[in-house]
Amino acid sequence: MRIRSKIFVIFFITSLLPIIFLTYINLNFSQNALVKDTESELETIADLQTANIHTIINAYKNRINFLAARPTVLSQVTTFNNTKDNTQIKNTLNSILLSLPDVQIVSLIDLQGNVVVSTDDSVIGKKQFISQLPVIKVTKDTPSIDFLPDNDGNLKIRFRKTLYDKTTKLGELEFITEENIFNKVTNNYIGLKKTGEVDLAIKDNAGKIFFITPTRFKKTAGYIPSTFANTTPSAEALKKSNTFIPETSDYRGKAVSAVTRYLSDLDMGLVVKIDRDEAFQPINELRDSMLIFSFIFILFVVMVVLFFVHSLTGPIINLLFAAKGVYTGDLSKRALVLSKDEIGELSASFNTMLDALQASHEDLEKKVEERTKQLETSNKDLEAFSYSVSHDLRAPLRSIDGFSQILEEDYTPKLDDEGKRVIATIRASTKQMATLIDDLLTFSRLGRKPIEAQDVNMTSLAKTVFDELKLANPTRVIQFDCAELPHAHGDAALLKQVWVNLLSNAIKYTKKKETAIITVASTSDNNNNIYCVKDNGAGFDMQYKDKLFGVFQRLHSAQEFEGTGVGLAIVSRIITKHGGSVRAEGVVDQGATFSFSLPKT
């Protein structure tokens, strides 16, 4: 990842985390506070409505208990049971009805459960008279309280109290309410905002859950079976649970918060609930505000970080760009000085450093140029000197050789043996001197002569050179093996000189062997071809191997093996000029191997 991406991501995350944390804390605290408020409000309403229900029920209970205990009523019922004359008791029931405005029918039930006297004559002789629907619920308390659905689906409440004359059961006194007395409770929405409601539910004898009052959002039904019997707050209340449920689904499937109460005396569940959408509306508004605020803040952070990253890293990257230019050898590159801060100072210092470096570099270049010129002049002078010395030495040497030859040819008869030996020595020394001068001239010419590179068949060249050398040594027995050598790219004349020097050395240093064995072979590595000349001659001690390629360096005396000590120096110089290297290995009296490498291309 690049520096600007790193800085951006780090800054971004660093600023994002506190925002997320603060938003979370704020929303969490607010939500908890709101949940507590909602719980408290719903609990208060639930307790209030529970108390209201008990007040209503107790009022009816007290009345029926009072009436059922009145001696007048008991004596009239006894009279009716004995005489079947209902005049008195009917009048009494009618007067009771008038005193109870919420009651629709007041009846006397005989021991078989049939209505025998009633304020409504149409129900006389019947057991179930409100509708054809069965009684939903019958409580076992006394007075009993039962829920009866009428034909319109509305619930009516029936109170029944057994009448006793001392211990003798006379029948039952019955009130049936005109309407559902609990509607007063559930129709009261005070403190419940737009979506809150109080629901009352019971289980019928089959265990099915019913609402006993119309709900706020389904008013047409008097009682409706709960479709979420096991999960709705009403079901929870009927499990005898008095609790607060922060989040659940109601009969509509909507998310609500609810408080449940179980009314044990009525085996009834009371639920006070409110839609979470409404209850937590302030939280949603707070969340929206926080989201927008966070979004704007993050946009601001992103923008500031982008500006910051660009203004910080731009000059640094520019500096790097200039430094890379210097690295590749372009000293004219300069960093832009864009500010007066530390980065600006760094760029300015870098430029000052480059100015000094460029001046120093130019100065150095100049000095190198001057030194090179001086060196070239010295080299030329040295080569000219070497050449002229070698060349000038040849003339007197030729005279010495010429005169000693005349002396030998014309005055031999006049010379004694010692004189003849001296002349022979002069002539041999002169020849050796001439050879030495020739080698020196060759060596000095090598420094000046440019390479004329071409493809060279090294196998053919080695074999040709060996054949020529063999002609000069007709008496020698030499076993020469030359492998197929790779072609070389170089100066044919110079490479021939290499083969001449190496092969002539091999022939020379094997002269003491009855049969000389000379092998020419090659190997190669990734970049070079390596050519070897191996013999079974005098060899050499490896501790002197570094001296072998120096001018005039010899490991054997001239008496033992003739030579000037320049041949291997010439080989080394030619090979070095071709970009290769030379190497020697040997064991005394067992032979030597000289190898040289040349670049493949």
Add this chain to the structure above:
Amino acid sequence: MESSHVNKTSTSQRLYYAIAGTASILYLCLTFFAPQANNIFGFSPLQIFLLKVTVALPYIAAWWFAVYGLSTLEKYIAAAKEENDVMIRLLGSVRNGLLWIIVSTVLVALIGGIRSYFANNIDIRPFFTIITNYLYVFPQLIGFFLIYRGVYQLQSSKEMSEHKHASHFLTAFVVFFISSIYLYLMATNPTRQFSANPTIPATYYLPDILVIFTIALPILASWWFGFSAAFTMSDLIPYLTRAELFKGISRIVYGIWAIIFTSILIQALLSLGGTRLYGLGIGMLLLIIYIFIILQGIGYLFIALGSKALQKSIRT
């Protein structure tokens, strides 16, 4: 080098100023003579007047920054053409892209002004809403695409090809983050297609499928083009060899960033929906509006300053 093009006010530049002047007068008239709309927050006439002044004048100031920036950029491009400047293609595209964005900003403001005369006509409200939404979306998409294309061409040029960097990571990071919030706000907008409250208009008056394909996706694409262009420009700027060019193009990049953020802010507000927007309260609402206006002004101010710095680079 003093170029003859630099000091010459071309016909197109005069046209920019003429259009900006006309649009400014028109916008001021539409704003100040507009009939009294639903006064949801119960402002007094003086407060309404002050609100109009503090919104309309900075808004117009931003246009003039933009026109000055465009005109100066035009001068620089004309002069740089003669100097065979490598930035010419990029800046040409930047100018064209900005032109689309500025024109859409002005048109949206003018249509908004006209709409205020029909504030109580519920039947015509969807027409104005849809037109305004599309005027935000498509010119902006074209504008950012042109800038992106210019940057891409610059990056592919011989001079800049060796400094090619992929800014996809940063672009993806920023666009993904912002898009997530934008799409969340859009998806939870209760008045996306319809509004139950007659005083609060719906946000789009379009089916969801059209909202997604003709509003959300083009908006996301335009942000991608915008961020990608700005990040890539920001990456190439350090390789410029003249301080004036560095400063000038940097300011233009800052301007483009600010314009992108303005676009993000306005889209975030739109996607919030009327109900939630009013639910924020007048304080928050005004804060957001002023941030939007200031940000837009800063964006175009940076473009103007950048263009001025570029022009200076020619003079020096």
